[in-house]
Amino acid sequence: GAVVSQHPSWVICKSGTSVKIECRSLDFQATTMFWYRQFPKQSLMLMATSNEGSKATYEQGVEKDKFLINHASLTLSTLTVTSAHPEDSSFYICSAQDRDQETQYFGPGTRLLVL
Amino acid sequence: AQSVTQPDIHITVSEGASLELRCNYSYGATPYLFWYVQSPGQGLQLLLKYFSGDTLVQGIKGFEAEFKRSQSSFNLRKPSVHWSDAAEYFCAVARGNAGNMLTFGGGTRLMVKP
Numbered sequence A: 001g002a003v004v005s006q007h008p009s010w011v012i013c014k015s016g017t018s019v020k021i022e023c024r025s026l027d028f029q030a031t032t033m034f035w036y037r038q039f040p041k042q043s044l045m046l047m048a049t050s051n052e053g054s055k056a057t058y059e060q061g062v063e064k065d066k067f068l069i070n071h072a073s074l075t076l077s078t079l080t081v082t083s084a085h086p087e088d089s090s091f092y093i094c095s096a097q098d099r100d101q102e103t104q105y106f107g108p109g110t111r112l113l114v115l
Numbered sequence B: 001a002q003s004v005t006q007p008d009i010h011i012t013v014s015e016g017a018s019l020e021l022r023c024n025y026s027y028g029a030t031p032y033l034f035w036y037v038q039s040p041g042q043g044l045q046l047l048l049k050y051f052s053g054d055t056l057v058q059g060i061k062g063f064e065a066e067f068k069r070s071q072s073s074f075n076l077r078k079p080s081v082h083w084s085d086a087a088e089y090f091c092a093v094a095r096g097n098a099g100n101m102l103t104f105g106g107g108t109r110l111m112v113k114p
Helices: none
Strands: A004-007 A010-013 A019-025 A032-038 A044-051 A067-073 A076-081 A090-097 A104-106 A110-114 B003-005 B010-014 B019-021 B024-026 B032-038 B045-050 B056-058 B064-068 B073-078 B087-094 B102-104 B108-113
Touching (some): A004 A090, A019 A032, A044 B102, A076 A090, A104 B045, B003 B087, B003 B102, B019 B108, B045 B056, B045 B064
Parallel strands (some): A010 A110, B010 B108
Antiparallel strands (some): B003 B024, B019 B073, B087 B108
16 A cells, blocks of 8 residues: 655754654655644644645645745655744644545654754 | 534444444535544554445445435444554545545544453
């Protein structure tokens, strides 16, 4: 089956630093990738839709200058949390959509802790 | 705007017992509906999906779900639960194209008693 990986799986950083999270589709090409955020014991909230070669589309309330998304190839999307603060601590999950446009495959998530 | 409600935050069932997880959605158009399972350390895994056609959908791991338009529901069922089914289950509805832009319910945590 389709596999999506994320790196790193967890990261701890100091307040004010930037953190980059990678999302890769390992055995398929994904023209569209999605980034979600999940708070403890809560559901996933869609942050943005990332299309290869174009700018990401952000959901209402998500700061695009805070969460930079780059989708440079059909197998890689990156999320950079800029000038991270403790309130950015969360579980970030990506997904990649296969070409039939019907199924999203999810990565295992990246846990970010900002001190 | 679309929304998904999973009324049960936690459910505990005995191993071998039947299971039903509830999901209600609100969406103006024909819904594309999904059930995902999330286990610790693993990505969300798709159990099944409904786009059109037969309202009873079969999925993996012995799960099935029934789409009831009149009740705006898409409940997940399994006739006999296994201990390995303990996990968090999410119902989702897609807006836009069939698989795009998912809105998730709050999730239901399933615990299985031996």
